[in-house]
Structure formats: C-alpha cells, structure tokens
Amino acid sequence: MIDKIVAAVNNVLWGDGLAFNQQLPVLGNVDFATGPLLIYMLVFCGIWFTWKLRGVQIRHFGHMFSIMKGSTTATTEGISSFQALCTSLSARVGTGNLAGVAVAISLGGAGAVFWMWMIALIGMATGFAESVLGQLYKVKDDNGEFRGGPAYYIKQGLNKTWLAIAFSLCLFLGYGFIFSAVQANTITDALENAYAIPTLYSGLAIIGLAAMIVVGGLRGIARFAELAVPFMGVGYILVALFVTFTNASELPGMIMHIINSAFGLEEAGAGALGAAIKNGIQRGLYSNEAGSGSVPHAAAGAAPNPNHPVSQGYVQMLGVFFDTMILCTCTAFIILLAGKENAAEGMGGIGLTQEALSIHLGASGTDFISAAICLFAFTSVVANYAYGESNLHIFKLDNKPGRLVYTVGYLAMILWGSMAALPTVWAMADMALGLMSVINIIAIVWLTPTIVSVCRDYFTKMDRGERPEYANGDCQIQGKSEKGIW
Template identity: 60%
Template sequence: MVEQGVAYINQVLWGEGQLLIYVLLFAGGWFTYQLRAIQLVDFKHMFGLVRHSASSDPNGISSFQALCTGLSARVGTGNLAGVAMAISLGGSGAVFWMWVIALLGMATGFAESVLGQLYKVKDSQKEFRGGPAYYIRAGLNKKWLAVLFSICLFLGYGASFSAMQANTMAEALNNTFAVPTYLSGLMIAIVAGVIVLGGLKRIARFAEVVVPWMGAAFVITAIIISVVNMAQLPGLIADIVLSAFGLTEASAGALGAAIKSGIQRGMYSNEAGAGSVPHAAAGAAPNPNHPVVQGYIQMLGVFVDTIVLCSCTAVIVLLAGIGASGEMAGISVTQQAMAIHFGEYGDDFIALAITLFAFTSVVANYAYAESNLHFFKLDNRLGRLSYTGIYLTMVVWGANASLQQVWNLADMSLGLMTLVNVYAIVLLTPTIKNLTQDYRNKKQAGNSLEFRHADVAIQGKTAEGVWE
C-alpha cells in the first residue's frame, strides 16, 4: 500500500506529466532573469570570495565549512551511481541536460541560500540555524507551509536519503569485497553516530577536512583517464551534445528519456531548489557579513558538484564504452567502467570512493534535518536522541533494502520538498533582489559590504539578536 502511494506521487512529480522538471526549469530561468544572469556575470567574483571564507565567529561555522558541508550532502551517490543511472536510462545525452539544470540551478541555489542566511536564528546553544521552514515562517508568515516543508525534510534527509546512501555503499562493498550488507549497515551507523552526536560544528569540521581531498582525488582520476583516451574526447563531447537533442542514430528514440533522466539525476545530485543547502548556508557566519556572500559560496557548490564532479563520472563511464541499457543500474555501472580502465584496482577504487562520497552525505543529511528540531522546539537532549535513533535505524534498513524501493522514496521526498521550496523562494523574490542589489551597490561604490537592516527592504522580519 505504501509502495503504491509512493509510486503514484512519483508518477505525478516525475512521470508522464514531468511536473518537477518544468518547476525546476522555471525556477532556474526565473532567478537567472531576475538576478541578471548572476551565475555568469559574477562567476569570477564567486571564486574570489572563497579566499576569505575560512574565518568565522563563535556563533557559526565558516563560509568554507558551510560550503564543504553542502558539498558533503551533494557529493554522494548522485555523482557516482546517479550519473551512471542517468546514462543507463537516457544515454550520453542525459549528461548535457545535467549540465543545463546545473547552470540554471546555480541561480536557484544562490537565491535559496541568501534567504537561509537572512532569516537564520540562534538555537538553544546560541548557534545559527535556518532553512526553508524558517524563511517561509519569517518571510511569508505561512507557518502551515513551513510545517509541511519540515515534514518532507525529515522524511527525506532524516530518513530516506541516508538510507539510499547506505544502500549504495553496502552494494559497492558487497560487490567488491563481499562484505555482507547487514554488517555494512551496522558499521556505517556506528561511525556516523560518533560524528553526528557532536553537532553541526563537528560535522562541519569533518566535511572541511574530507571533502576537498575526496573531490580532488576523483577529479585527478578522471583527468588521467581523459589523457589516456585523449583521441576519443572530441567525439565523446560531440556525441553528448548531439544525443541531447536526439540527433544521433542511437538517441533518436530516447530524447525524452535523456531529458528526464538527466534533469532528474542532475537535480538530485546538486539539490538546487530542493531547500536542503540553505540549512548549511544558515549555519555560517560569512566574511564579509552579508547574506549574499553565502549565496555566492553555495552557488559555487552547485558548479563543483555537477559541472565538475558529475562530468568526471560521465567521462569515466562513457570512455569505457558503456551507454544506454534502458534499465535502472546504479553503482555497478561505474564500478564496471573503472574496472575497464584500471582492472581490478579500478573496481576497488570506486568501491572506496563511493563509500567515502556516500558517507559524507549521510553525515550532512543528519545536519540538515537536525537543524529543524529548533523549529519544533525539540532542540533538547530528548529531541536530538529520538531523531538520531530514527536516523540511524533508517541507515541500517537502507543498507539491506532494494535499490528501487530506496530511490523511489528518495525521489518522492525530494520532489515534495522542491515544490514547497520553489513556491516560497519565488514569492520571496523581491527580498532576494533587494539584498543582491544592496551588495552590488556597496561593492561598486567601494563601501563596506556588511549587511545593515536599514539599507534593505525585506519581506517579513528577521530573528532578534542575529543581524542587529
């Protein structure tokens, strides 16, 4: 009964009507227009801000830690298993549509992260917390909608997403090292529990150390494969672009599948518009102290996740000669591709990479849902322990569930979150535009970039003691 309900909702969101695809394309186009192509015009400035992103204050994590925490959640099975799944269902053309949704999603990610920063609050431990539920309540005064988002968030990031990451880790370890899935699930839950019980700051420190090295190692691997197969690269890129529009013989009948699977898996990977990353953005104390700064930093996260890391997986899979099969296939495809490039060592490398990629996501997913405990006044010892118990139970369950069950639940949760969040941030567009213009005016005039309430007209009100 539950599976039938999940399947029906996914059919509405992702099926024949493809509601979410249109919603995400609209959101990306809307904010690209409203913010004057900020992801292109301020591309260089976005990177420049990273140089000053390591400093913070006692109430929050640094902008760089927030970026790494966001990437911890983004960089996971979507980058390795998700890309392979998109190619197996939609062919090489799906990669092009992943790029499109990422480019548009950079503007959406900027918008939602700016709001996460602006409407953040201080929790019972005097640390910053925030996210869509907070800016929906404070900016739009729609508490019922904020509650709906929070429920979807707990269902998604508090339960199904971590289960899905655990499923992929367990499959990879079982395929390569014959580790029983139940044992993998227990070990993942134990190690994750040690980290997440330390709160957001411990999670952020973990992400800050692990994510940059993890990403760099994967990019270097893809570069080595590309150099070895340099002669094939021009043809590969041409095939991706032509297949995206059904202009090759192999892709002529799979145009719809390429668009759908590329956007769906690309959106799942970079999470732009889903309302997840604003939780990490809200936890930061940016330098300079302006909400727009964190918008730029998190916009960079979308670029790194999809344009860089997902492209690396696509290159690895496609240069191995693996294309569309018409069937859902996950991490085993990426493992097969690496085995073709590097023999048995490639299979081992991907098993270890997916374990690390997915584990960082499991940890960051906890932080996202945990940040909403304050919203329900559950940010106390009993509330945190209860939530942690449910979260770790789902990790163990996910390691032993079927691939189809876990991905279906994750798709439904992500879809419902996205609908609520996109509706909210579109309504809050005037505030986003005013904040962005305030930052641009101060930057152009050479003035201090610090945010001052009196300079900007915003919707609703911000929390006391945060921006004064």
C-alpha cells in the same frame, strides 16, 4: 494501498517514478498519465531566477571563486563559509554522481551530458537564491549557534507557520531518517558484494563512525566535511584527469559527439533527442539538489564573510557548479571514453561506471569505485543528520532531550537500512523530497522581491568598491529577520 498512494504522488511529481539518485519502478498498478511536475517547476525556477538576478551565475562567475578568500574563518555563532560549502557538498555528492550519470547516459545517450550541464547552469541561480534566504532569515538555537533553512524563511518571511511545519515534517522523513538508511544500504551492499562483509557488521561500523561525528552537532559534521570532501573530490578528479589524458586523442571527438547528440544531429537523432534532454535534466537536478530546500540549512549555519546574506549565495552556487559541472562530468568522461555509451540492455547505474573504470584501470578500477561509493555515501549519511537537526528549533526541540531522541532514531534507521530491502522506503523518501521541493520552490518564488532587494544591496555596494556588509534596514524585505541576527 499505501504503496499505490505513494506511487501516484511520485508519478505526478517525478513523472515516471525516477527516484532521487536512483531508478525505481512505479509501485502497484497505478496508471496516471501525468508529466513530471517537479521537473517543470525546477526548470522554471532556474530560468526565473536567472532572469530576475540578471544572470548572476555568469556575470559574477569569477566573484563566486574570489568570495572563498578568507572563507575558513568561523565564529562562536557560525561555522566557516568553507565548512558550509563542504557540508552541503557532503549531502550533494553521493551515488548520483557515480550511478546517476551512468543512468542518464544509458537512457539518453551522450547528449544527456550536455543537458546536464545546461540544467546545472540555471540551477546555480536557484541555489544562489535559496541560500541567500537561508542566511537572511537564520536564527540562533539554544546554544547560540546559527540555524536556518526553508522552514525559517517560510515562517519569518511569509508568516506561514503551517507551511513551515509541513516542510519540516517532509525534511525529517526524507533527510532526517530515510535517506540515511538508504545510503547505509548502498554502503553495506557494496562491501558485501566486493568483500563478502556481512551487512550487520558493516552497518554497526557505520553507526559507530556516524555517532562519533554527529555527537558534535553541526560543528562536528562541518569539521568532518572540511576534511573528507576535498579528499574525495580531489581524488576522484585526479582519476578522471588520468583517464582523460590517457585518452586525449579521443577527447575532441567525444566533445563533438556530446554536442551533436544533444541536438539530435546524428543518425537516429530525432528519436534520441527527447531522451537526451529528459534524462540529462532529470539527473542534473537530482544530483545538485538546487531548489530542493536542503542546501539552505548548511548556508544558514555559516558566519558569512563578508557579513552579508548574498555572500553565502555565491558559496552555495559554487557547490552546484562543483557537483554537476565537475564531478558529474568526470563520471561522464570516464564512461564515454571507455566506449560504454551503448551498453548492453540492463546495464546502467553503478555497474556501468564500474565496468567503464575497469576498462581504463583494470581490476583496481572496480576497487576504486567501491571505495568511492562508500565514502560518497557516508558523507551523505552524516550531512543528512545536520539538515534534520537544523529543524529541531521549529518544534522547540533544540535541547538535549530533543537531540537525543532525534539522534537515537537516526542511528536506528541507519542500522535498519543497512540490512533492509528498500524499494518501498525509497518511494516514500522520493515523495517526501518531492513535496518539500514543491513547498520550497513556491516559497522562494514568493519571496523573489526580498531576494532581488537584498542582492541589489550587495551588488550596489560591490560596484561602489565597498565591502558589502548587511544590517537591518539596509533594504526592504518581506516579513522580518530575527532580532539581533543582523
């Protein structure tokens, strides 16, 4: 019965049972002929904020990079902007960048890559907007450190405590516990399949490593992310560049193939056009997480430079760009240049990416992807802890006993997930993610006047040649931010 209820909710939210960074069948015999409500909401949200912020992701594209100058400075209250970016990328960059892109191409053809780029472009505006709010309505926890996220801007900006609690509960279920269990399962499966390492042993190793990192709280996680994310990102990009330059003669034809397929201009194009748009949009949204409400937790934990909420909007907008426009494109090029677009039926996900890279690099390609899966998934395991911990303050549990209980539960879920069969759990995680995304989208659209007001303050000061700094009273906002923060 529970399976059928979860499946029904997911079918309304996701349309056809597509999971976050995975593919899942709809469980049970539930027949709901509904569209993917959440996909429509996310697309609308991206277009809405692109319009309201006058195409900030295009107009200020260069400024998005320049804001990273001086971004490595942290304070006693907050992590640095660079650490916040790396923390959010730790959660964003996962198996979806390797497997999700492969699924999009296997189901929607090369044209899906173009629509993945397009949804990333408008998703940058959504990521910008929610991160501005995360910064604006942040609070200080019992340790005097910054915390924030959708629950905080819902409570302070909209004065809807019940909705804030509902969001926090969904986030605890998804990011706090279940997603980490599934990522651990991905790692242990990869190690067992590649090197015959028993799942119990690798599960215990994951727990040991994760415990050493998360015991330091958000700062410990941020320091780890600051080292791990550039290493794994640059490594993957270099491999993709090697593959691209090795096949440079095929590159122009591949680009034209992507564009033609995206608009159904090739043979059988009419039938494939819908699949390209649908799968490209879905996989792009699932990968970059813009609008889900996860990234504002990392944004809120930062001490921005310059000291203005909008500066973190640019930082996290860069995260969307890097995740989808760079890393997902790397995977797409690896697959398409290997000629694996028309893979055999049933071939998809990580298997398609592994086979494509093995064509380019031989047996070492499979080993590289196995290593990448483990590192990408492990960084997600660690970052997920930070998102859950950020919400302890909502329940007055940001103290030693509260953190201890949360940490023990988090580590126990990792051990369980490393050995479990997880289809039902994935479906429950999808439901939690879907519901928190719906709540977050409603909240940030509701808070549009505040976003526009705060952004106008930043834009005006920047246009006057001033260093944008924010203080209470500089512009009109909904509700009020915590006393002493600004």
